[in-house]
Amino acid sequence: MSNVKSSRQTRILAELVNTPSLRVAELAQQLDVSTETIRRDLDALTELGLLNRTYGGAIRRLSSEPPVHERHNLFIAERGRIAAAVLPLITSAKVLIIGSGATTVHVAQRIAAQMQDVTVIAHSFGVAQALAVNRTIKILMLPGSYNADEDTMLGAHTVAFLNNLYADTAILGASGLGNDGPSDALLETGAVYTAMVARAARTLVVADHSKFSLVFPARYAAWRQINHLVTDEPPEGALLKALQENHVAIEPVST
Amino acid sequence: MSNVKSSRQTRILAELVNTPSLRVAELAQQLDVSTETIRRDLDALTELGLLNRTYGGAIRRLSSEPPVHERHNLFIAERGRIAAAVLPLITSAKVLIIGSGATTVHVAQRIAAQMQDVTVIAHSFGVAQALAVNRTIKILMLPGSYNADEDTMLGAHTVAFLNNLYADTAILGASGLGNDGPSDALLETGAVYTAMVARAARTLVVADHSKFSLVFPARYAAWRQINHLVTDEPPEGALLKALQENHVAIEPVST
DNA sequence: ATACAAATGTTGTATTTACAACATTTGTGA
DNA sequence: TCACAAATGTTGTAAATACAACATTTGTAT
The missing domain is CATH 3.40.50.1360 (Rossmann fold)
Known part of the structure; x- marks a missing residue:
């Protein structure tokens, strides 16, 4: 994985600590990448269980949810x-x-x-x-x-x-x-x-x-x-x- | 406020405990009301600080805790x-x-x-x-x-x-x-x-x-x-x- | 430098939502 | 029962998102 990619995803996660929910367009503008890239990032982070996807954006992973390893x-x-x-x-x-x-x-x-x-x-x-x-x-x-x-x-x-x-x-x-x-x-x-x-x-x-x-x-x-x-x-x-x-x-x- | 309205909003909040995020269309179908009604419910509940709105739906309120914990x-x-x-x-x-x-x-x-x-x-x-x-x-x-x-x-x-x-x-x-x-x-x-x-x-x-x-x-x-x-x-x-x-x-x- | 793969961007279209305006139904008190 | 307000539904339009396909750029190993 490229360096720029992972640091961008880290920034997405950091943003989510402050704001409960973010929107794809918002993130794309803020990080100066296309919405498709954000979408791919969000999907990847969802796969890793690091956040939850919503229609149009993402929200922080909620504490009461089962841990990642338990998802399976x-x-x-x-x-x-x-x-x-x-x-x-x-x-x-x-x-x-x-x-x-x-x-x-x-x-x-x-x-x-x-x-x-x-x-x-x-x-x-x-x-x-x-x-x-x-x-x-x-x-x-x-x-x-x-x-x-x-x-x-x-x-x-x-x-x-x-x-x-x-x-x-x-x-x-x-x-x-x-x-x-x-x-x-x-x-x-x-x-x-x-x-x-x-x-x-x-x-x-x-x-x-x-x-x-x-x-x-x-x-x-x-x-x-x-x-x-x-x-x-x-x-x-x-x-x-x-x-x-x-x-x-x-x-x-x-x- | 009508009885049916408040009980529907209660159900929305309860459903949110199980699922991290819900979508308007999903709720409308499940509760058998129009999407506009759901939208109005979500806006009202947001106004009361009981949940967070997202594009297309809502998520459980994240930041605050029950008053019991405050006292501790x-x-x-x-x-x-x-x-x-x-x-x-x-x-x-x-x-x-x-x-x-x-x-x-x-x-x-x-x-x-x-x-x-x-x-x-x-x-x-x-x-x-x-x-x-x-x-x-x-x-x-x-x-x-x-x-x-x-x-x-x-x-x-x-x-x-x-x-x-x-x-x-x-x-x-x-x-x-x-x-x-x-x-x-x-x-x-x-x-x-x-x-x-x-x-x-x-x-x-x-x-x-x-x-x-x-x-x-x-x-x-x-x-x-x-x-x-x-x-x-x-x-x-x-x-x-x-x-x-x-x-x-x-x-x-x-x- | 070349070739190849990964990452990202672009484009077009279908879905979905948001919003406003208005219609209809339901509930309630006189 | 009537009148009025609250609640809900309907409709049309604009805006945003999702998704797929393809183009372009970037990174990297040889």
């Missing part, structure tokens, strides 16, 4: 798709229970972006914070022992408190999807999930395909108690058979 | 001294209740660093995270409506749950220290504090001198119910008189 992490995109697929299933819900885990946080972000005036019962701070951006959503946090690793409330208090509540739909994650039901790695989490399933009229399990046929210590429900499995790839073999026998709807139906 | 930057040294002064008062405590606010987070950090095997009842995520670094501390989070501004659990659930608990000592912050007692800016916070005072054998109030003689809507306790005031400068005048008459010990006694 397949499961982030999968979770986003799973989250998007959940929304149509809960349009009429008024009271939701949302469990913990990476996928449920994605679902919470999606809910915050697209739903209004719902009440969400949660035991994960990540979920609560994702929902909090939408002020029309009422968030009821469950009590419990705070687990810093999982960022959740767990234990007897959590379960006991849940038993006085009732919700339309529970949306739960899972560490593994075995033939006899979804399971979690942590016994305490499993106990809370079991209570959540019991207190909701309907239960959705969200999990990407990497969880297929894995078994963890805490099986928190039998498949017959689960109404929907929202995932990114169609399950096969014994797992598919178990889901079908227990009338678990698989979403999305086709890839 | 004021009187940091004072709060550190106050937190250090709290520790000698609670060496024998086994079960603590800790309220919310910037000063109590400092106290929590101090406790995490110097104490072992205590149980802490909390309604603030910040306090929980500060304590979580010490694995010997058991953290019981209270339930409640999650308030994103204060990062706390509030409301009837919180109070009701507290009424089944008991603690050696409560450590509470305050927005103001009036002549008839400590008060908070938020009514809901005050209600929770009142319950905390009632459920603890002893109550400490922690507040820096900027709170002296300020009065806020929710007086959550009378001075006679408070055992210690831990602050960084000796109070004077009417406040000092009120504290002495109600036998509130002032810590540290000297600067």
Whole structure:
């Protein structure tokens, strides 16, 4: 790469520190090059994850975005798709229970972006914070022992408190999807999930395909108690058979 | 402003949390309104400083932070001294209740660093995270409506749950220290504090001198119910008189 | 100096957005 | 119900951008 090229790109990045957004024409004039050159620079810098492209210009890379090396992490995109697929299933819900885990946080972000005036019962701070951006959503946090690793409330208090509540739909994650039901790695989490399933009229399990046929210590429900499995790839073999026998709807139906 | 208008603008802001930049046409299609409406929404939100406009769309506001973080930057040294002064008062405590606010987070950090095997009842995520670094501390989070501004659990659930608990000592912050007692800016916070005072054998109030003689809507306790005031400068005048008459010990006694 | 590749510029066209003016719909209070 | 204002939609035009194809300049190795 030529020296002049890289120094120009450095200047573009430096400009972005001051100004939130820049326009192609603006940069072209300021750096005395053609708009096409700027466009190529911006595309190159976008490829490197150093900035974000907009129509007509670029903006500084935002801190909350995943780091560059994580951009190729397949499961982030999968979770986003799973989250998007959940929304149509809960349009009429008024009271939701949302469990913990990476996928449920994605679902919470999606809910915050697209739903209004719902009440969400949660035991994960990540979920609560994702929902909090939408002020029309009422968030009821469950009590419990705070687990810093999982960022959740767990234990007897959590379960006991849940038993006085009732919700339309529970949306739960899972560490593994075995033939006899979804399971979690942590016994305490499993106990809370079991209570959540019991207190909701309907239960959705969200999990990407990497969880297929894995078994963890805490099986928190039998498949017959689960109404929907929202995932990114169609399950096969014994797992598919178990889901079908227990009338678990698989979403999305086709890839 | 119409209801549909504000909820649409809320959705725009929420969507912006997930995606760094959005385009007018994209939003118009997604929200099923014309591009002109979106344009007007974006201009209005820009006017309020809630987002940044770009050519063709908008991006999340970049520069500013929630007001909660601002408070953390004021009187940091004072709060550190106050937190250090709290520790000698609670060496024998086994079960603590800790309220919310910037000063109590400092106290929590101090406790995490110097104490072992205590149980802490909390309604603030910040306090929980500060304590979580010490694995010997058991953290019981209270339930409640999650308030994103204060990062706390509030409301009837919180109070009701507290009424089944008991603690050696409560450590509470305050927005103001009036002549008839400590008060908070938020009514809901005050209600929770009142319950905390009632459920603890002893109550400490922690507040820096900027709170002296300020009065806020929710007086959550009378001075006679408070055992210690831990602050960084000796109070004077009417406040000092009120504290002495109600036998509130002032810590540290000297600067 | 020559040849080749990289970088940049130029041109033309299709898309997209911005903006203003005006029409229509919706909401609200008398 | 009527009247009025707010909110939203529609239309036409100007301006800006995106994109592709090709031309030109610059850099570099032999």
